[in-house]
Amino acid sequence: MQKLTEVTEQEWALVKEFNQTITEEFLNQQHLSDKTLTQYRSALRIFFRFVHDQCMNKPIYELKARDALKYQNFLMARGLSSSAVKLKRSVVSSLCGFVELYYGEDYPLFRNIYNKQIPNPPKALKNEKKPLTEEELQLLIKTLEEREEWQMLAYIQFSYSTGARREEVRQLLKEVVDYSKVKGKPYYLTHTIRCKGRSKQGKQRKLVFDDQAMDAIKKWIAVRGEDECPYVFVKKTQEGKVNQVNPTTFNYWCSEIFTAIVGRRVHPHQLRSTRATHLVLSGKNIESAQALLGHESSETTKIYVIKETDDELDDAFS
Template sequence: MLEDLLQKFETYLQIEKNASKYTLTYYRKDIESLYLFMEKECIQELTNIDYQTVRLYLTTLYDQQLSRKSVSRKISSLRSFYRFLEREGDVDKNPFLQVSLPKSELTLPNFLYHEELEALFRVSDLSTPLGQRNQVLLELMYATGIRVSECATLTLDAIDFDLQTILVIGKGRKERYLPFGSFAAKALLRYLEDGREVLKSKSNNSNAFVFLNAKGNPITTRGIRLILNNLVKDAALTVHLHPHALRHTFATHLLDAGADLRGVQELLGHEHLSSTQIYTHVTKDRLQHVYMNSHPRAKKNK
């Protein structure tokens, strides 16, 4: 019975919410965690769970030394699960609504400085197909703030050189148009007219994806991460560059230059403004650092 409800919920997520495999995996893990707790406590039905039971469940999560972020995610997942079950008439109340989500530690997004970016842009050998592709990956990810998954699935027909925009399919199949500048446009044209044609000839399979690997097949998100790590090594940088760092850098540099927070939210494809506001903490910290180190009367005399 419990497994049937979980499978029904997964079908709902796939069909109505268009959830990714990654999202489905985490929902299943979170719900199965509750099922294990129910088995241990001899609770047979989801309808038997009340506020006190949820509090006991939270205690077991903290006993496992889970982070506040992990606990918050599990509670959020179970709220959604029960909300769905309420809609379907399988339960008559949602006990997880009564529990406050634990506040997460504020972790500021890491980003690259302009000097570090310039070092990365000088690394790729633009006379080779892979070098041209790697340059476009850097240029486009920094120019648009595109997610790595969005980058890997970008297709040729999504590029409009006249308007200098790309059409991106984001989370929940939501579409948004992202502008790109002259540097990304130049790198894109060079790669599409030269490097990509060479890479495409190495595979018998024709596809419309922009980014191809050395064998001419569509690149994977793991492949993009590997490329970025290698570029960092070649540039002799000490930073750890994951794809999201370029997205963080995109947002931080825009806000540093005076961009509107709502505009950055739309470009990033954030559903909630709170997801974008974390970047204001970064810019405020940088402004304070600049002030304290530059203003003649900012520091106390020793």
């Protein structure tokens, strides 16, 4: 297995000039978020390096479906997950659509090289999708309390209460400790947070959280003391400066600390699935979980609700 490396500037300079130009035009679309731009730029550079190395550096309008299949096989042979291959495939397909739409008069015979005849890579889950049980969640909370890991505890409580994604949690401002509950409601609302969505603005939402999360945040802020950083979740540099955490900090907490406590793999997105699953198992309808997670469709929410199949099997044989 050969590792797939990022494209260097020297390698990119060897790519066909038209392919460089069309890539930049495509990436300059204003509806792409900063994170999406980073992913797309990397994916397209990797693709055109492949085209340079194995497709005689042809311009994109001369590529055929067989080249797309060859590229997909190239990625799979290097051990990329099915989701990683699908992402790189979809980026190339989007670029092809861009060429068809805006350069159709110049290249009327060009068609998207990823057509329906090229199958998606088979889905292979490296890790079982399994949310935390109530017992595992409480063990995690209790252990962090005993260790006085107040920032980690605030992260767990807030992430679970809101069902928020890692990047959304990272944006939380410490001003929320001064917020009051929504009038007549048993919950608090955050300030506006940029959530996952198209465009640079994404989907703007206020996240909902409960007393347990508020208490944990207040405890952490009190222990942390005064500093100029406006964010709840922070790290301190060697020079003593307090900065907003990187998203990878949450990954580290989950993989190195929470996993050891629970006794099996824990990851940030698992808390989102855990919240959705617990809501539905407690008797709440799927629409309640949908509203909390901010999904446009309940069908998306159903993906996050992972239940054991024993009850369904019992019903089938009763």
